[in-house]
Amino acid sequence: MQSTPILIILAGGASSRIWPLREKSLLRFGTEPLLFVQLRRYQALGFHEIVVVANPENHAEIASLVSQIPQLTVRVVVQTQAKGMGDALLQAAPALPSRAGVPVYVTQVHDIVDEQLHIDMLHAWQRDPSASYIAGFEREDYFPGGYLIVSPSGRLTGMIEKPGAANKPSNLVNIVAHIHADAARLMDAIRAEYVAGDQTDDHYERAMDKLMKEKVFRVVPYHGQWSALKYPWQVLDVMNYYLNKIQGQHVAESAFVAKTATLVGDVYIGEQAKVFPGAAVVGPAYIGAHTIVGNNALVRNSMVLNHCNVGFTTEVARSYVADHCDMHACRVLDSVFAPNVNFSAGCTTANLRIDHGNVPSKIKGQKVDTGRGKLGAIIGQGAFLAVDVMTMPGVKIGEKAQVGPGTHVHQDILDGQRVYVKQEHIVIEPTEAEQSS
Amino acid sequence: MQSTPILIILAGGASSRIWPLREKSLLRFGTEPLLFVQLRRYQALGFHEIVVVANPENHAEIASLVSQIPQLTVRVVVQTQAKGMGDALLQAAPALPSRAGVPVYVTQVHDIVDEQLHIDMLHAWQRDPSASYIAGFEREDYFPGGYLIVSPSGRLTGMIEKPGAANKPSNLVNIVAHIHADAARLMDAIRAEYVAGDQTDDHYERAMDKLMKEKVFRVVPYHGQWSALKYPWQVLDVMNYYLNKIQGQHVAESAFVAKTATLVGDVYIGEQAKVFPGAAVVGPAYIGAHTIVGNNALVRNSMVLNHCNVGFTTEVARSYVADHCDMHACRVLDSVFAPNVNFSAGCTTANLRIDHGNVPSKIKGQKVDTGRGKLGAIIGQGAFLAVDVMTMPGVKIGEKAQVGPGTHVHQDILDGQRVYVKQEHIVIEPTEAEQSS
Amino acid sequence: MQSTPILIILAGGASSRIWPLREKSLLRFGTEPLLFVQLRRYQALGFHEIVVVANPENHAEIASLVSQIPQLTVRVVVQTQAKGMGDALLQAAPALPSRAGVPVYVTQVHDIVDEQLHIDMLHAWQRDPSASYIAGFEREDYFPGGYLIVSPSGRLTGMIEKPGAANKPSNLVNIVAHIHADAARLMDAIRAEYVAGDQTDDHYERAMDKLMKEKVFRVVPYHGQWSALKYPWQVLDVMNYYLNKIQGQHVAESAFVAKTATLVGDVYIGEQAKVFPGAAVVGPAYIGAHTIVGNNALVRNSMVLNHCNVGFTTEVARSYVADHCDMHACRVLDSVFAPNVNFSAGCTTANLRIDHGNVPSKIKGQKVDTGRGKLGAIIGQGAFLAVDVMTMPGVKIGEKAQVGPGTHVHQDILDGQRVYVKQEHIVIEPTEAEQSS
Secondary structure: OOOEEEEEEEEEOOOHHOOOOOOOHHHHHOEEEHHHHHHHHHHHOOOOOEEEEOOOOOHHHHHHHHHHOOOOOEEEEEEEOOOHHHHHHHHHHHOOOOOOOOOEEEEOOOOEHHHHHHHHHHHHHHHOOOOEEEEEEOOOOOOOOEEEEEEEOOOOEEEEEEOHHHHOOOOOEEEEEEEEOHHHHHHHHOOOOOOHOOOOHHHHHHHHHHHHHHEEEEEEEEEOOOEEOOOHHHHHHHHHHHOOOOOEEOOOOEEEEEOOOOEOOOOEEEOOOEOOOOOOEEEEEOOOOOEOOOOOEEEEOOOOOOOOOOOOOEEEOOOOOOOOOEEOOOEEOOOOOOOOEEEEOOOOOEOOOOOOOEEEEEEOEEEEEEEOOOOOOOEOOEEEOOOOOOOOOOOOEEEOOOOOOOOOOOOOOOOEEEEEEEEEEEEEEEOHHHHHH | OOOOOOOEOOOOOOOOOHHHOOHHHHEOOOOEEEEHHHHHHHHHHHOOEEEEEEOOOOOHHHHHHHHOOOOOOEEEEOOOOOOOOHHHHHOOOOOHOOOOOOOOEEEOOOOOEOHHHHHHHHHHHHOOOOOOEEOOOOOOOOOOEEEEEEOOOEEEEEEEEEHHHOOOOOOEEEEEEEEEEEHHHHHHHHHHHHHOOOOOOHHHHHHHHHHHOOOOOOEEEOOOOOOEOHHHHHHHHHHHHOOOOOOOOEEEOOEEEEEOOOOOOEEEEOOOOEOOOEEEOOOOOOOOOOOEEEEOOOEEEOEEOOEEEEEOOOOEOOEEOOOOOOOOOOOEEEEOOOOOOOOOOOEOOOOOOOOOOOOEEOOEEEOOOOOOOOOOOOOOOEOOOOOOOOOOOOOEEOOOOOOOOOOEEEEEEEOEEEEOOOOOEEOOOOOOOHHHH | OOOOOEEEEEOOOOOOHHHOOOOHOOEEEEEEOOEEEEEHHHHOOOOEEEEEOOOOOOOOHHHHHHHOOOEEEEEEOOOOOOOOOHHHHHHHHHHOOOOOOOOOEEOOOOEEOOHHHHHHHHHHHHHHOOOOOEEEEEEOOOOOOOOEEEOOOEEEEEEOOOHHHHHHOOOOEEEEEEEEEHHHHHHHHHHHHHHOOOOOOOOOHHHHHHHHOOOOOEEEEOOOOOEEEHHHHHHHHHHHHHOOOOOOEOOOOOOOOOOOOOOOEEEEEOOOOEOOOOEEEOOOEEEEOOOOOOOEEEEEOOEEEEOOEEEOOEEEEOOEEEOOOOOOOOOEEEOOOOOOOOEEOOOOOOOOOOOOOOEEEEEEEEEEEEEEOEOOEEEOOOEOOOOOOOOOOOOEEOOOOEOHHHHHHHHOOOOOOOEEEEEEEEEEOHHHHHHHH
């Protein structure tokens, strides 16, 4: 067995941008949480020592999770405040051997990439463990990330954040898949940045930039899939990544598929799930355990996790629906539902702007271009939408919010808010002739 | 053949509490009106002399009805004013033999109980015809009805109305299934109560209470089903009672069931009924004669009587729909429709409170707890609901009412009322550039 | 081969009354435009010289169209201003031989009649080419058109416009299928009317009326189908005319019909069309090339032309839908859609007045009785209707109009207008207790 660096998985940090969802590392895209899926993959790749940096909110659950993977040494440390990636790595330092020359592989739980990236990184490092390695995502068009500056000899000499399309130093964007030849040296460089004062929170990137001047850093180019989970609508990208892994039709033995139901393409139907008469599941699609796809309902290009009801004539298309959601005679399009959402009869997530432009969404009060031509709603845990609610493209609805019948939701609704619409009615009394008829 | 008492069926009384429905005794839960079904059962049990007490509104129809049952002597008398059950019985008195010692069995048409209750009552009386007998419904939890007071020796010594949960004298609630050993004596006791003055309208109960001090009354305990039809939503209980009697799948020869339609469980499909492609009828369910279940529609746990259209993608769930109703691309949930209701495309009967509490409904201006966690709408004869109307849980809509498109119905609508909603619109004119494009 | 008159097809004139549709002669009721279908039929009947009178708007397209029919001499002339039928015929005059005694057959592209009418006209003329012939539509009830006055000897002596039901001179209504024995003479008579001054625009009828006093005109009676395309809802009549010509089930080899889809009756399914699982096409119905009938959708008694999406659970009933329309989880009832209409999820075209009366529609500001008990909406090219829009019976929506979500459309919307509805919301903030839970 080849040796591997110690793996550091960053799974903490603030998650306000993922609102109204929670804890990216615990989201499930199948039967197991994302972190669990990632850990198992790293295990298969030969990693055996892992440090997970959690935050105070997800620490307990992550600790319980990692204990479920045998034959893997995982230490969970906590970053108590969201003070940047550099600070997160500093929390991991005490969990590492204190000697010099300990290699570490830094990754983030919410970067979803092909296995090939990790294989290529490891191979590069195994060929020359004295250097450090940075994954470089090759893309032609401009992307507002960190660009890698590469010397003619192929050595990495620096990084520049969001240089603008006109000033790209290369076609290589930094993905957080970094092998550092010497963890102690890395930590020292990061500490120096924090001491230097708190301008912006890219201490880690600045520390690396400086290290690159002294030590050999090389790029490992990558041109596979890359889905980063920063904004809640990106759950759909990650979902698609995992949906595309479904091959053929897997129907649990305990599941029921009615004779007049239709399964098309690559489809996973979980334990005790039921697909009722006239319903269709069109792949790639994932139906979780105990979930019911009701009469004449349609689920396509979607994940509906466990214990959900996709009621009569409901359509779920290109959407992610977490556990215990109830949907009835409604349309869930290009949307993300946290657990326990009630989406009543007649509800629709409008998903297309009249001007056919990209759908924007507000993040911390700022309009952000989601980059998506179609986007429905993002709905937090336990929200209740009464009958005939319409949500406009890109709106977000907070946890336990209540939206009254017939409401048009044009703006985000905060956690726990109740929004109602009151109609003015015209009442005409019957004439005497009508009354006696 | 064993002898039987003369049967008195109370089928009159005011029916304001059943609004917007009418005449409980004439409601159909299958092919025949409730009174007819009851009469046939009494005939099968051996009763051959019957007096039905009607009211001025239902008298003619009841008279016509009873004439259709051969080999049964039924006299119909009319109670002209709703002055209580005692008065109703007094109207029956002239139809009884005038001699002493004539036994009578007093029941109400709108108490739906198992046959076993009547069998037990008759057996008890046949063993000792000198005593009188009162059915006692055994239930552990408190019920706001008349409780029976029983002596240690098993003799019935009195009755008390709504004693409160803390003061229950027994677990036995009075059901109106009473055998009186001597009709003449009963009538005298009732007359005495009316002479004594008109305090409340429970003259019959007070008369019985006094008779119990002098004569032997015994309890016949009962622990089967009991559905009383007092409020309109109780139609659903009675419906369930009769739905549960359907055994297996009965499809009339003249009915049409498409190849891709689905029948599940215990289902009755009447003459000339049509179940179109992709539709499903999920039992227990009753589809009446000439009724169409349209393409991709769903009827489950419901009765849809004759000549109805359950249009494309309509869902009828746990609902009672009388003759000649038109439904189209709508959702009828936990609801009761009188005949000739038009329920247009996009309409929904919301059936669940956001707080998941019991649904209340107003009876004569007073909020009444219906005891139901799910309840849709009760809609009177000939009401027209235009497209996209939403009815909130428990609302009632009067006969011939008209509800305009897109209306949210939060309150009861009276007979003949027309309710509309007027939207304010923002109109933006095209620019000149747009006009010329 | 029998000789035939020169055929003049009137395909110009103003089309403001057909708004929000365009160019009647170019509407398609199947694979080819109406004018093309008519031309081919005239070709089959033996006509070989044809003059089409176009208007400036449709001239280019008509010219291109006629060039596609080989072995047929068609000249296209343009009527530059809509100055009546007489003026239109004068535009055709230069295209005719200038000698006397040239017979012409005058018809309109938008009069849809059975072939038999033309056969009867030709036979009558072939028997006696010296006379002129006017088609007389036999109908018992009154129709507000031009009535024919016939002498006892059978000779046509005059015409009277809209005489009123009490003053009908016969049961014969003028259809524009006229054979004139001498075109030159006809043109002279028309010119004389224009010279005489411009009272009303029925110069052609007045000219004929005068010619009848001098020359022999005869009636050719007709009692087949006649659909005139003057108002946009009449598209539905013409559609029905052509739908009824579909015999049996024609499914293109390149089309896909799912195993659980249903085809009923006379149905045409075009090239590359797809009928998805659980969908039904109920004849007479026409599904154009590349059109998708989505899962559990229903198309009945309708034409849906090419490249349309009839989305999940959409119903299209008794409607005409032109190319490239998108419909999704909506109800298109008794409606006419021009190309490129977007009809979003939850939209409904209400088609029935609460009073069950005929549906009116406004033409140039005047209420017109459409004569239809059921009529939905007429929607112009490129209009976008957002989710949950309701259109009231008989409304018209202009080209490129935009209708915001949840709008109730009670009145016509003009070309390019944007109509929105703004709801007032009541927002209740969560209590502190709720926030901390």
